[in-house]
Amino acid sequence: xxxxxxxxxxxxxxxxxxxxxxxxxxREDFQLTGTHAGCEHGVCGACTVLIDGAPARSCLMFxxxxxxxxxxxxxxxxxxxxxxxVIQDAFCETHGMQCGFCTPGxxxxxxxxxxxxxxxxxxxIVEAISGNICRCTGYGxxxxxxxxxxxxxxxxxxxxxxxxxxxxxxxxxxDAGEDAPGxxxxxAADADMPHGGRP
Amino acid sequence: MKPAPFRYVRPTTLGExxxxxxxxxxxxxxxxxxTLVPMLAMRLARPSTLVDIARMPGLSGIARDGDVLVIxxxxxxxxxxxxxxxxxxxxxxxxxxxWVGHPPTRTRGTVGGSCANADPSAEIPLVAVTLDAEIVxxxxxxxxxxxxxxxxxxxxxxxxxxSGILTAVRFPVWDEARIGAAFHEISARRSDFAFVSAAAQVxxxxxxxxxxxxxGIGGVGDRPVKLDVSGLIGTALDAATVAAAVHAAAAALxxxxxxxxxxxxxxxxxxxxxxxxxxxxxxxxxAKEGGR
Ligand code: FES
Ligand code: FES
Numbered sequence: 001x002x003x004x005x006x007x008x009x010x011x012x013x014x015x016x017x018x019x020x021x022x023x024x025x026x027r028e029d030f031q032l033t034g035t036h037a038g039c040e041h042g043v044c045g046a047c048t049v050l051i052d053g054a055p056a057r058s059c060l061m062f063x064x065x066x067x068x069x070x071x072x073x074x075x076x077x078x079x080x081x082x083x084x085x086v087i088q089d090a091f092c093e094t095h096g097m098q099c100g101f102c103t104p105g106x107x108x109x110x111x112x113x114x115x116x117x118x119x120x121x122x123x124x125i126v127e128a129i130s131g132n133i134c135r136c137t138g139y140g141x142x143x144x145x146x147x148x149x150x151x152x153x154x155x156x157x158x159x160x161x162x163x164x165x166x167x168x169x170x171x172x173x174x175d176a177g178e179d180a181p182g183x184x185x186x187x188a189a190d191a192d193m194p195h196g197g198r199p
Numbered sequence: 200m201k202p203a204p205f206r207y208v209r210p211t212t213l214g215e216x217x218x219x220x221x222x223x224x225x226x227x228x229x230x231x232x233x234t235l236v237p238m239l240a241m242r243l244a245r246p247s248t249l250v251d252i253a254r255m256p257g258l259s260g261i262a263r264d265g266d267v268l269v270i271x272x273x274x275x276x277x278x279x280x281x282x283x284x285x286x287x288x289x290x291x292x293x294x295x296x297x298w299v300g301h302p303p304t305r306t307r308g309t310v311g312g313s314c315a316n317a318d319p320s321a322e323i324p325l326v327a328v329t330l331d332a333e334i335v336x337x338x339x340x341x342x343x344x345x346x347x348x349x350x351x352x353x354x355x356x357x358x359x360x361x362s363g364i365l366t367a368v369r370f371p372v373w374d375e376a377r378i379g380a381a382f383h384e385i386s387a388r389r390s391d392f393a394f395v396s397a398a399a400q401v402x403x404x405x406x407x408x409x410x411x412x413x414x415g416i417g418g419v420g421d422r423p424v425k426l427d428v429s430g431l432i433g434t435a436l437d438a439a440t441v442a443a444a445v446h447a448a449a450a451a452l453x454x455x456x457x458x459x460x461x462x463x464x465x466x467x468x469x470x471x472x473x474x475x476x477x478x479x480x481x482x483x484x485x486a487k488e489g490g491r
Pocket of ligand 2: 098099102
């Protein structure tokens with residue numbers, strides 16, 4: 001069957017067997033091997049991708065079912081080759097990863113959470129990654145990474161020295177006027193972390 | 200973990216979908232696929248054809264119809280979870296949905312799919328039975344509504360005819376002014392299959408007396424069941440009275456034993472969780488504008 005998908009913003013097509021999962025199609029037909037194959041029956045979350053922006057398990061969907069949808073994989077997270085997203089960077093900084101097998105799924109689950117909630121509490125973070133198994137970290141640093149990323153994204157638009165960042169404050173500064181820089185997130189985060197967050 | 204080969208079709212009308220099901224004995228309907236796909240992956244199911252209804256027009260959405268809230272079969276669980284209508288009209292369903300699977304399965308899993316799958320420990324079927332919802336099944340001969348209690352026959356067994364498709368679940372909305380609901384379950388780990396689950400919805404008058412009550416228990420037997428605690432109507436729902444009523448009602452429960460929990464354990468936990476659900480529902484009462 002022919003499937004047409006938008007993957008990380010690019011229109012792609014492939015000829016796949018009906019029984020091929022979206023996970024296998026991403027890895028084999030589109031060579032996007034950042035999406036990891038763990039249990040292949042919906043238990044571990046390693047294969048998490050975003051389907052039309054919502055996190056879902058790519059092993060629990062056939063590629064033909066996904067025809068026409070917008071898929072975001074871990075390869076679509078970084079702003080440019082060789083760079084990291086704010087969330088990926090926070091995972092490095094807090095040691096939110098060891099072997100890295102669960103990491104793409106964790107990052108996408110975190111991305112979906114932070115796209116909806118700018119100040120998630122610990123319970124909301126834990127709930128958002130409750131379907132993702134990590135066998136290395138013990139989860140503590142992953143939760144820490146997501147909280148750190150949330151804080152950075154939340155405060156990224158606040159001009160320094162003008163107003164101290166406040167937890168729970170609106171994501172966009174209501175006083176900032178028309179030119180509140182929606183795309184300024186990465187610049188501000190970069191300013192925070194001259195070496196991408198690592199020493 | 201690769202499914203056996205099958206044919207895939209995505210019909211755009213109910214008639215076409217029913218025709219495929221009628222023509223092929225081993226054809227199966229797929230919507231969210233969050234339970235079916237693992238079964239295919241483990242080759243516990245080998246359908247000849249998958250009939251995808253996830254995007255069929257007219258099967259998705261949440262709407263009020265008189266004193267009923269109608270949830271279309273392919274409405275995703277996350278949509279119901281975030282729905283203002285569900286939060287206002289079906290507090291019990293709103294309380295149960297966060298227990299269904301995990302966030303990334305609720306984005307694909309559907310309300311109708313959970314009912315059609317009929318896992319004895321599933322949350323949405325339990326809410327349907329507790330609130331006396333009607334489940335609508337359609338085939339060539341048209342829509343056939345049936346009471347949830349008649350729809351669920353046993354583990355993964357429902358009254359859907361071979362060429363029928365579940366199209367909607369109709370949940371009665373309580374019109375009392377002060378309603379509360381609570382949902383509890385015990386499982387090995389968060390969001391895993393429940394050994395026992397309890398769902399309660401309660402209405403109280405201005406003096407705090409119970410005017411209406413529904414209690415359901417899931418996971419204990421081979422299908423969700425409603426317990427008769429109507430004796431609590433007119434009481435102030437004090438702890439001792441509730442515990443005695445739930446204890447008496449639970450005597451009728453048929454419980455199964457398996458590797459996870461014995462029948463005795465399940466029955467005991469059902470009493471505890473049932474009483475806890477009623478107590479929390481009674482404490483959670485929200486006053487509603489325009490109710491009676
Ligand atoms: S590989 Fe998809 S959930 Fe484990
Ligand atoms: S870092 Fe190894 S599984 Fe999570």
